[in-house]
Amino acid sequence: MKSAFVLLTLCLTLNVASQTDADVLKTIYKQSLTNGKSYDWLNHLSNQIGSRLSGSLGAEKAVSYTKAELENLGLDRVWLQPVMVPRWIRGTKEYGYIESALGKTNTVNICALGGSIATPALGIKANVVEVKNFEELALLGKDSIQGKIVFYNRPMQADLILTYEAYGGCVNQRYKGAVEAAKYGAAGVIVRSMNLRLDDLPHTGSMTYDDLPVNKRIPSAAISTNDAELLSTMLKLNTNTKFYFKQNCKQLKDVQSYNVIGEIKGSEFPNEYILVGGHLDSWDLGDGSHDDGAGVVQSMDVLRLLKTSGIKPKRSIRVVLFMNEENGLRGGKKYAQESKQKGENHIFALESDSGGFTPRGFSFDCTDASFNQVLNWQPLFKPYLIHYFEKGGSGADVGPLKTESNVLAGLRPDSQRYFDHHHASNDTFDAINKRELELGAATMTSLVYLFDKYGVNPISNLDNIKK
Amino acid sequence: MKSAFVLLTLCLTLNVASQTDADVLKTIYKQSLTNGKSYDWLNHLSNQIGSRLSGSLGAEKAVSYTKAELENLGLDRVWLQPVMVPRWIRGTKEYGYIESALGKTNTVNICALGGSIATPALGIKANVVEVKNFEELALLGKDSIQGKIVFYNRPMQADLILTYEAYGGCVNQRYKGAVEAAKYGAAGVIVRSMNLRLDDLPHTGSMTYDDLPVNKRIPSAAISTNDAELLSTMLKLNTNTKFYFKQNCKQLKDVQSYNVIGEIKGSEFPNEYILVGGHLDSWDLGDGSHDDGAGVVQSMDVLRLLKTSGIKPKRSIRVVLFMNEENGLRGGKKYAQESKQKGENHIFALESDSGGFTPRGFSFDCTDASFNQVLNWQPLFKPYLIHYFEKGGSGADVGPLKTESNVLAGLRPDSQRYFDHHHASNDTFDAINKRELELGAATMTSLVYLFDKYGVNPISNLDNIKK
Numbered sequence: 001m002k003s004a005f006v007l008l009t010l011c012l013t014l015n016v017a018s019q020t021d022a023d024v025l026k027t028i029y030k031q032s033l034t035n036g037k038s039y040d041w042l043n044h045l046s047n048q049i050g051s052r053l054s055g056s057l058g059a060e061k062a063v064s065y066t067k068a069e070l071e072n073l074g075l076d077r078v079w080l081q082p083v084m085v086p087r088w089i090r091g092t093k094e095y096g097y098i099e100s101a102l103g104k105t106n107t108v109n110i111c112a113l114g115g116s117i118a119t120p121a122l123g124i125k126a127n128v129v130e131v132k133n134f135e136e137l138a139l140l141g142k143d144s145i146q147g148k149i150v151f152y153n154r155p156m157q158a159d160l161i162l163t164y165e166a167y168g169g170c171v172n173q174r175y176k177g178a179v180e181a182a183k184y185g186a187a188g189v190i191v192r193s194m195n196l197r198l199d200d201l202p203h204t205g206s207m208t209y210d211d212l213p214v215n216k217r218i219p220s221a222a223i224s225t226n227d228a229e230l231l232s233t234m235l236k237l238n239t240n241t242k243f244y245f246k247q248n249c250k251q252l253k254d255v256q257s258y259n260v261i262g263e264i265k266g267s268e269f270p271n272e273y274i275l276v277g278g279h280l281d282s283w284d285l286g287d288g289s290h291d292d293g294a295g296v297v298q299s300m301d302v303l304r305l306l307k308t309s310g311i312k313p314k315r316s317i318r319v320v321l322f323m324n325e326e327n328g329l330r331g332g333k334k335y336a337q338e339s340k341q342k343g344e345n346h347i348f349a350l351e352s353d354s355g356g357f358t359p360r361g362f363s364f365d366c367t368d369a370s371f372n373q374v375l376n377w378q379p380l381f382k383p384y385l386i387h388y389f390e391k392g393g394s395g396a397d398v399g400p401l402k403t404e405s406n407v408l409a410g411l412r413p414d415s416q417r418y419f420d421h422h423h424a425s426n427d428t429f430d431a432i433n434k435r436e437l438e439l440g441a442a443t444m445t446s447l448v449y450l451f452d453k454y455g456v457n458p459i460s461n462l463d464n465i466k467k
Numbered sequence: 468m469k470s471a472f473v474l475l476t477l478c479l480t481l482n483v484a485s486q487t488d489a490d491v492l493k494t495i496y497k498q499s500l501t502n503g504k505s506y507d508w509l510n511h512l513s514n515q516i517g518s519r520l521s522g523s524l525g526a527e528k529a530v531s532y533t534k535a536e537l538e539n540l541g542l543d544r545v546w547l548q549p550v551m552v553p554r555w556i557r558g559t560k561e562y563g564y565i566e567s568a569l570g571k572t573n574t575v576n577i578c579a580l581g582g583s584i585a586t587p588a589l590g591i592k593a594n595v596v597e598v599k600n601f602e603e604l605a606l607l608g609k610d611s612i613q614g615k616i617v618f619y620n621r622p623m624q625a626d627l628i629l630t631y632e633a634y635g636g637c638v639n640q641r642y643k644g645a646v647e648a649a650k651y652g653a654a655g656v657i658v659r660s661m662n663l664r665l666d667d668l669p670h671t672g673s674m675t676y677d678d679l680p681v682n683k684r685i686p687s688a689a690i691s692t693n694d695a696e697l698l699s700t701m702l703k704l705n706t707n708t709k710f711y712f713k714q715n716c717k718q719l720k721d722v723q724s725y726n727v728i729g730e731i732k733g734s735e736f737p738n739e740y741i742l743v744g745g746h747l748d749s750w751d752l753g754d755g756s757h758d759d760g761a762g763v764v765q766s767m768d769v770l771r772l773l774k775t776s777g778i779k780p781k782r783s784i785r786v787v788l789f790m791n792e793e794n795g796l797r798g799g800k801k802y803a804q805e806s807k808q809k810g811e812n813h814i815f816a817l818e819s820d821s822g823g824f825t826p827r828g829f830s831f832d833c834t835d836a837s838f839n840q841v842l843n844w845q846p847l848f849k850p851y852l853i854h855y856f857e858k859g860g861s862g863a864d865v866g867p868l869k870t871e872s873n874v875l876a877g878l879r880p881d882s883q884r885y886f887d888h889h890h891a892s893n894d895t896f897d898a899i900n901k902r903e904l905e906l907g908a909a910t911m912t913s914l915v916y917l918f919d920k921y922g923v924n925p926i927s928n929l930d931n932i933k934k
Contacts, residue, residue, distance in 0.1 A: 358825075436883050436884070
């Protein structure tokens, strides 16, 4: 039986060698859409394991599960890379309300931001100063802010087509809001959730205190967009509107965790590495299906789909499931650091961390020459409606692998629904469409196949480019 | 106040006249994403009115509502075009089960196909013949089929990227299944739902008896994909598996209904018409949010967005909300017939009837010369990720308007999730994303703007085409 299997694999491999690239891509997409594993894996990760905040039991289970599943694929090597990660816990559910000048209260939907300190045990109640940005905050100054709760309420810009750009234009309120407000003596910070939609869900996400002394730190939390609208309206009607919130989240000691890594050894250039990855950790409110369960299972399926499509890579292909992207990036940094120490040459690294929606293309962080090489391949993707090939960022976890000559890339799925779910309790498996997820896995596999076959070409060849 | 408004409109209009096309498209998209009405209209249509099967109270309410809303837009003319429509009613909820050879029963999720006759009052129970297509049916012949229930179980092809193509490859089972099976004396027909996903929802849709005499007609119904899998498995285990179903749907007499039409009169070429439309009727299981509430409200918003963007059309722009697309196409046919009688020159007609998902582009039914003209405009759409410009079909309702020189087109949104909802009880407002809907309305408005500005150019100008 085993020799029959070897023969079959050999036939498939020889067959692929003689196929056109268009035929190979067709095989890859067909494999993913009719015989993919990504959806089943995600079902387990989301519904059997659930949320995977760094240092949590869920994260630990996810390490064991994905390692075991990679081992089942018969890769050349599967291992864990130890990495110490921060452990922040939310504690009991947060509670908050708006108190009108007449003393009437409206409960709001609120969640602590990741990394925030707790409020005092009895909570904080204070007057509220609403601002749109740090410039307004500075103009108000200490006299207006001291002892109050700063309410950041700059909405995501609806007329930007790429929702990531709208997120980029807002997220400093969440990440830096507390440290900025603390400068003026604020008692706490409330942020409008990073969500383009008006709804009732608070969205968490990381925040920083930078090097603020512990006794200067103030608690920060997000409220839903609907509650942000309500609070803003009430403040317009009466500036004496107060806000109360209580949270008992906590930063514990760092704990041991792992990146999960699998590898197919290259047949011709084993020392040239191609990496695909997503991050295994998630926030704790939903089950992290889009962020980034989708990227994890798609990356795992890239190696599997190469095999089931009969492709025998010339270069070494690695899947890396990074730990702690959300609140520390320790996994991404550790991987890059060890890789550098070992002198590993990563010619191409591809991250999927933008949700499991219909793939539209890729964003490339590379030289013009490499980008031109990629544009040559663009027509191969047209039958799959993959059209977005732009220079830009790649992904947080692969970013530290950047060199002068390599290519980093990020999968770019349709982004319209992403921030409806991002870091909120509705980032759950039911929001995933099986075909969309599988199309993403096939799109990633196709690009990996092409980079494996042709390598990274440092020579610009503008004449061949189809514009 | 009124003169101030007129002045403002004039300024906007003059301003637009001096803008580049790229600037105008930017204004249109911004208007739709920050000040669109499509989502609010759809909320009313879906949640206040609900399903709109031809001849139903819902359809009647939808006619009144959309007419009133178009009147609120201050168009030059809004009117109803009378059209007689078939009235089919589902009656009491269908019931069906699989009975194993040992007499154990499994209830299935089943719905009558639109246009089907009822079963006898006590239902039909019979042995089952599973086939994949009409060829298999013919090979089995009368001896194997007489008195049995024919079960059509050809799944939608998962490896086709455009799900409409997968639908096209399967839908003859639903539409013609009964008339084909009746030739061989079948007692009834069960069809696997047109759904790429495995789930529990039956999907209805139209079927025909052609010219089959009334006494030869047999009832036909759809079962969910999960139930189709179960029935198929049980038949493989034991061919003596039986199926029972009961439905009391009925075709009533035709009733009076209407197409709803609104018009902005063209300033330079009032006798050249540009039409945008969707269909007002829906199936009865969900609320028809994707099929085709989305197309209705997007089409309405095209006229409104032209106004709010300060565009004064040179040609007459009509929105037509067609009645009875689903089970008769009477509205589309009536509109084309009267338009022909009046000698109206429709240079361009655009339909949105493929769901309210993220728009990807258009399919064009036109001459090569006109298609080349459109390809010249393609770069204008790139910032909005609109990339799909292909020759192909347009839409059922605008199809009858085809001439040798005009351009028909269909909006092509992302199709991956469409058949999860199509004609099923989950075609509901919660499956609509506001931004995706608004992007569709803006994309349609942009193309209407360009055809209004430049007209349909019958001269091929291949040199200018950016390939």
